[in-house]
Amino acid sequence: MHDKWTSPLFAAVRTNLLRLGVDPETRILAGVSGGVDSMTMLFILHHLGYRVTAAHVNFNLRGAESTNDALFVRKWCMDKGIPHLELQEDTLTYAEKNKLNIQEAAREIRYQWWEHLVHAGQFDIIATAHHLDDTIETVFLNLLRGTGLKGLLGIPPKREMYIRPLLDC
Numbered sequence: 001m002h003d004k005w006t007s008p009l010f011a012a013v014r015t016n017l018l019r020l021g022v023d024p025e026t027r028i029l030a031g032v033s034g035g036v037d038s039m040t041m042l043f044i045l046h047h048l049g050y051r052v053t054a055a056h057v058n059f060n061l062r063g064a065e066s067t068n069d070a071l072f073v074r075k076w077c078m079d080k081g082i083p084h085l086e087l088q089e090d091t092l093t094y095a096e097k098n099k100l101n102i103q104e105a106a107r108e109i110r111y112q113w114w115e116h117l118v119h120a121g122q123f124d125i126i127a128t129a130h131h132l133d134d135t136i137e138t139v140f141l142n143l144l145r146g147t148g149l150k151g152l153l154g155i156p157p158k159r160e161m162y163i164r165p166l167l168d169c
Contacts, residue, residue, distance in 0.1 A: 029123040032055065041128075054073060055110075
């Protein structure tokens with residue numbers, strides 16, 4: 001069994017963070033859904049000693065499942081001693097009001113909230129759990145759309161205030 005310093009996944013994330021210029025004092029807001037990708041990212045950031053806070057949005061789209069996801073993230077963070085923020089949103093109303101589909105509305109809600117927290121001075125960067133499979137999927141989607149060379153690059157490891165520490169994992 002590997003310890004956290006020799007695990008290939010932990011080592012890859014640590015290397016990625018160093019490459020992105022993220023030091024342990026950087027205040028990281030980690031977008032977490034409660035799914036395996038984002039919870040793994042949060043776990044690794046925390047165990048590597050980074051100043052990380054979990055940010056979960058309950059979009060209220062799946063009834064009890066949405067509530068259970070929020071409760072899971074809240075309890076998991078409390079058990080691990082990780083600071084946790086949660087936003088409750090009526091995504092259907094937001095989508096209708098702004099003439100967006102549900103996915104667009106959910107994306108806009110979470111990104112606006114995260115960016116508000118960074119602009120308010122609470123955090124330095126936002127970490128999302130995009131990983132290698134997401135990059136491959138993005139490249140193929142861009143190819144289907146007839147992208148230029150830029151679209152063949154996939155998801156960048158850093159864009160403005162966003163980092164993706166799992167991107168090549």
